[in-house]
Amino acid sequence: MRALLWLLLAPVAAGACPGLELHDGWVRAPLPGADVLAAYGELRNAGASVLRIDGFGADGFGMAMLHETRLENGMSRMRARDALVLAPGKSATLAPGGMHLMLMQPAAALKAGDRAQLRFACSGRESRFAVPVRP
Amino acid sequence: MRRARLAVLLLGCAALVAGVWAGRHWSASRAPELRSGVLLQPRRAIAEFSLQDQDGRPFGRERLRGHWTLLFAGYTHCPDVCPATLALMKSLQRTLAGQGRAPHMLFLSVDPERDAPARLKDYVAAFDPAFEAVTGPAAQIDALCASLGLAYARVPEGSGYSLDHSAALTLIDADARVAGYFQPPFDLPALAADLGRVVAGS
Numbered sequence: 567m568r569a570l571l572w573l574l575l576a577p578v579a580a581g582a583c584p585g586l587e588l589h590d591g592w593v594r595a596p597l598p599g600a601d602v603l604a605a606y607g608e609l610r611n612a613g614a615s616v617l618r619i620d621g622f623g624a625d626g627f628g629m630a631m632l633h634e635t636r637l638e639n640g641m642s643r644m645r646a647r648d649a650l651v652l653a654p655g656k657s658a659t660l661a662p663g664g665m666h667l668m669l670m671q672p673a674a675a676l677k678a679g680d681r682a683q684l685r686f687a688c689s690g691r692e693s694r695f696a697v698p699v700r701p
Numbered sequence: 702m703r704r705a706r707l708a709v710l711l712l713g714c715a716a717l718v719a720g721v722w723a724g725r726h727w728s729a730s731r732a733p734e735l736r737s738g739v740l741l742q743p744r745r746a747i748a749e750f751s752l753q754d755q756d757g758r759p760f761g762r763e764r765l766r767g768h769w770t771l772l773f774a775g776y777t778h779c780p781d782v783c784p785a786t787l788a789l790m791k792s793l794q795r796t797l798a799g800q801g802r803a804p805h806m807l808f809l810s811v812d813p814e815r816d817a818p819a820r821l822k823d824y825v826a827a828f829d830p831a832f833e834a835v836t837g838p839a840a841q842i843d844a845l846c847a848s849l850g851l852a853y854a855r856v857p858e859g860s861g862y863s864l865d866h867s868a869a870l871t872l873i874d875a876d877a878r879v880a881g882y883f884q885p886p887f888d889l890p891a892l893a894a895d896l897g898r899v900v901a902g903s
Binding site for chain 2: 603
């Protein structure tokens with residue numbers, strides 16, 4: 567975990583995750599008092615090699631984790647996931663009620679209309695995507 | 702205490718399963734088929750309970766009488782499912798208000814430790830100032846959940862915790878009885894049509 571944090575904070579990244587794309591990304595605008603936000607979008611591997619995304623972050627947030635909401639026996643359960651593996655040509659959808667990036671420990675309150683910078687790390691590389699904040 | 706809580710949760714689960722089964726059984730044989738949920742037959746009375754609303758006023762069974770209520774149980778630190786469900790309730794209300802068939806929308810926080818009434822007030826008002834929210838002592842939340850057939854459980858996470866909670870919307874009639882349940886994935890048009898029909902038929 568400490569190593570991961572170091573990785574995310576490393577000033578010189580070794581370039582972006584090859585072929586990683588984020589489509590229709592967005593962060594749900596925080597509700598009053600909310601200090602935990604969710605980010606969504608479709609992550610796509612447009613590259614030629616398998617991507618293992620195992621680091622997650624967002625500028626202005628102390629911590630981000632990949633979470634998945636699962637519906638089991640009528641219960642909504644939220645659980646952390648360590649990594650997301652995307653084969654070439656494959657995509658994974660982060661959407662309400664399913665997988666989402668959970669953003670924690672905000673340094674400042676975001677509001678609708680702002681943009682957030684999401685970060686995804688894979689094998690020492692990091693991709694960044696600017697996404698809108700909206701209700 | 703922990704054992705008692707677990708028993709309440711298990712009872713809640715059993716009640717929900719029984720309720721869903723009864724609803725399915727009934728709807729298959731006699732009721733107009735709902736597209737997005739199940740109705741209970743007979744409807745199940747809710748036992749007395751004592752909670753507080755978003756203004757800190759007492760909220761018991763009497764507050765459920767005289768109008769239909771659609772209830773969702775969650776917590777404000779829930780980043781994904783709860784805002785999505787409350788946004789859906791807002792859309793539902795907008796759709797049904799024009800027909801004069803919108804139920805009261807009620808958010809039950811199962812996280813009283815972090816969700817004080819003032820916090821709940823701001824939270825639900827962000828969706829609609831007419832939305833109400835209730836919470837209170839765990840024992841009272843458990844009592845209401847048992848009546849409703851809902852369950853929740855606290856899950857440690859890092860230095861804090863999250864909560865597993867029933868994903869259903871519970872429909873309560875004007876006599877404070879559980880009338881039915883709607884389960885995700887929610888489809889707004891189907892849900893609105895079902896709710897409008899049930900509320901109109903009273």
